[in-house]
Amino acid sequence: MSTTPSGRPLEGPEVWSGASLRDRTDWITYLTPPEIAELAGAVAALKAAGTPDMGFDASDFRIPLVAQRLAQVRDTLEGGRGFALLRGLPMADYSDADARLLFWGLAQHLGDPQGQDGAGNRLHSVTNTGMRVEPGNSVRSFQTDDELTFHNDGGDAFMLLCLRPAKSGGMSKLVSVAHLYNEVLRRRPDLIATLQEPFHFDTRGQHPTGLKIQSVPILNFHAGRLSALYKRRYLRLAQENPDVPRLTQAQQDAIDLIESLCNDPDVQLNFYMEAGDIQIANNYSVLHARSKYEDVDDPARRRHLLRAWLTLPNGRPLPEAFGLTREFSQSYASRHGDAQPA
DSSP: OOOOSSSOOOOOOOOOHHHTTOOOOTEEEEEHHHHHHHHHHHHHHHTTTTTOOOOOGGGSSOHHHHHHHHHHHHHHHSSSSSSSEEOOOGGGSHHHHHHHHHHHHHHEEEEEEEESTOOOOOOOSSSSSOOOOOOOOOOOGSSSSEEEEEOOOOSEEEEEEEOOOOSEOOEEEEEHHHHHHHHHHHOOOHHHHHHEEEEEEEEEOOOTTTTTTEEEEEEEETTTTEEEEBOOOOOHHHTTTTTTTOOOOOHHHHHHHHHHHTTTTOOEEEEEOTOOOEEEETEEEEEEEEOEEOOOSSGSSOOOEEEEEEEEEETOOOGGGGGGGTTTTHHHHHHSOOEEEE
């Protein structure tokens, strides 16, 4: 477990590298035939009852076997390596509408789905809309086929279900925040303090108070845990705002080092999501990315993932600065009271 910034490397299961996991498969969990059948039965029961899309909670989606599996996943997210990949759902057996029922039921059992945008939508489709992220608009990276550089999403954890992969590309990449800390400490210990200073991020117009720019450190130690907030693309977009202070040389060096480390093949774990894969990761201890992808021509067969942001019942205490962010304010409020407007 991470502890406090004492000048010593962090230890524990949160500290891992792509090199240490590359030849292992124990981070992949295959759903069993009884679990797959249980999920199919739960979806069929919802449809038979005429339950509307997202109009139900965990008590309406009875999956005792899979619920035990998800309890294990929660322990992995907080207290373990920080991520899990569940594999084996036969997506050919589900329409897109049925897959939404399935995904929403799983999300309800894992945690409390929270809003992912200014309108409070709690379920997003991650697919290429043809729009582009540009200064002055509110388009977000998940709505494009662009490469997504390393970042974290909102809530304690994100959850993705792959309905269809891309024709090519779209590789998923994960990095341990604790490992990044250790590498910065080893290579440039002078930058550890810099990374704990406020950085300015473009909110893409999604902050609950309407704030356009939010300021928060990249590395945050609180209650003995290290938590990160990092989005290079939105750091860059914030620099387009004339009211935002220019990055100092130390801040630029820190961002460059983080990017260099994240893109080191020995640091990142990378894999391709298959149809039916469920990727879940802790947003504080794991950064994730995606390579650019190419779609098929048929819009109905293009790459499509469902995404939820979750507040976990076993979520860690959070630093006060996170209560002022668009990403983490709901999870912060669930454990620390109402977040204060920034």
